[in-house]
Each structure stands twice: as structure tokens, then as C-alpha cells.
Amino acid sequence: MNITAVYPGSFDPITFGHIDIIQRLEPLFANLIVLVANSPNKHYVFKAEERAQLIRENCQLKAKTQVEVSTGLTVDFARARGASVIVRGLRAIADFEYETAIANVNARLDPRIETMIVFTRPEYSYISSKIVKEVAYYGGDLNDLVPESVAQALRAKISEVPNVI
Ligand code: ADP
Numbered sequence: 001m002n003i004t005a006v007y008p009g010s011f012d013p014i015t016f017g018h019i020d021i022i023q024r025l026e027p028l029f030a031n032l033i034v035l036v037a038n039s040p041n042k043h044y045v046f047k048a049e050e051r052a053q054l055i056r057e058n059c060q061l062k063a064k065t066q067v068e069v070s071t072g073l074t075v076d077f078a079r080a081r082g083a084s085v086i087v088r089g090l091r092a093i094a095d096f097e098y099e100t101a102i103a104n105v106n107a108r109l110d111p112r113i114e115t116m117i118v119f120t121r122p123e124y125s126y127i128s129s130k131i132v133k134e135v136a137y138y139g140g141d142l143n144d145l146v147p148e149s150v151a152q153a154l155r156a157k158i159s160e161v162p163n164v165i
Contacts, residue, residue: 001030004083005116008035008074011051012044013150014058015132017124021089022059024118032065033081035074045133045157045164058147075110084113091120091128137165 007025011018011034025032034055038048046054048069055067070077074086086106088099103115132145137158142151157164 003029003085004031004033004081005029005085005087006033006035006074006078006081006083007087008037008077010042010044010129011036011055012046012129013051013132013146013154014055015124015127015129015146015150016144017089017091017120017127018055019059019147020121020124021087021118022055022061022065025087026062026065029085030064031083033083034059034061034065034067035077036067036069037074038069038071040071046153050153054150054153057149073109075106075113078113079110086113086115088115088117089120090117091125133165 005025005028007022009018022032022034036048036052036055038044044051052067052069055061059065061067068077078084078086088102090096090099099117103117106113106115127145132142133154135145136142136151136154142154145151146154
């Protein structure tokens with residue numbers, strides 16, 4: 001089957017947990033779109049294009065994988081691109097309620113688009129972009145959390161705009 005999947009998220013910034021999911025998805029789908037959400041109601045540390053660029057630079061993506069930015073609903077984006085699957089990652093039970101709500105809303109908006117959940121590998125289950133930003137803010141070691149270029153970009157952002165986080 002020739003299935004296109006969308007993996008949406010804030011990716012503010014991309015972490016080793018996200019990278020692991022992307023690498024595991026690539027062999028499963030004919031096409032993969034990593035969708036960088038740009039919600040006008042959310043505060044991000046990195047601009048959408050910066051978040052997309054950090055993904056492109058750090059994932060060694062295959063040619064069939066695209067990174068795109070969108071401000072609208074994920075289901076609308078998926079439909080417009082002919083994608084029939086939305087993939088989300090699940091780290092722990094704490095993610096479950098939120099992910100269930102999103103999946104149910106998306107199913108109501110377009111029942112033809114299926115949400116699939118990929119379970120995080122245990123070694124990445126404690127990593128979140130939020131934790132990465134907090135560790136960076138207090139000058140902690142980011143080695144096990146994000147690639148070096150992401151750590152550098154984050155440190156640069158914090159020194160340019162100290163209250164960015
Ligand atoms: P959002 O704001 O949409 O939750 P995130 O960038 O935080 O965006 O996460 C995007 C997706 O990646 C979500 O499905 C999330 O559960 C998943 N994810 C986040 N961190 C990890 C991780 N460490 N391992 C696996 N999946 C993760």
C-alpha cells in the first residue's frame with residue numbers, strides 16, 4: 001500500500017525522542033511528512049522555519065520524507081497532501097489523555113484519517129522539548145537529550161533573548 005503519513009508536532013526543538021520516532025516511521029510508509037505546527041496561540045522558542053531546519057539538519061532524512069510548516073488543522077493538512085495516517089508518539093501514561101483527545105477530535109473532523117500511536121523507546125521516554133529547554137536555561141548538560149547543533153542553537157537563543165523560555 002502506498003500510504004503517506006504525517007507526524008505532527010511542535011518540535012521546539014527536535015529531541016532524540018522525536019528523531020527515533022522519525023527513523024522508525026520511514027521504513028513503514030511510502031511517504032512521510034514531518035509537520036511543524038505553527039499555532040498562533042502557542043509560544044515557541046524557535047520560529048517555525050528554524051524548527052523545520054533543525055529537523056532537516058539532524059535527521060538524515062530519506063528523499064521520501066519532507067518537513068513542512070503549517071498553521072492549520074492537522075487533518076486539513078493531511079487531506080490536502082493525500083495522507084491517510086497521522087502518527088503520534090506516546091511516552092508515558094501522562095501523554096495518554098491528551099493524545100486520546102486529539103485522536104478523537106481528529107476522527108470526528110475526518111474519519112478517513114487514522115491516528116496511529118508509536119510507543120517511545122524507554123531510553124527516550126523521559127525526554128521532552130520542555131525538559132530540554134529547562135535544562136538548557138539552567139546551563140545543564142544536553143548531551144543525552146538533543147544533537148549538538150540543537151544544543152548550540154538553544155544556547156544561542158537563550159543568550160540572545162534571556163527570557164525566551
Ligand atoms: P506537541 O506540542 O504537538 O505535543 P511535541 O513536539 O512535544 O509536539 O511532540 C510531537 C510528537 O512527538 C508527540 O506525538 C509527542 O508525543 C512525541 N514525542 C515527544 N517527545 C517524544 C519522545 N521523547 N519520544 C517519542 N515521542 C515523543
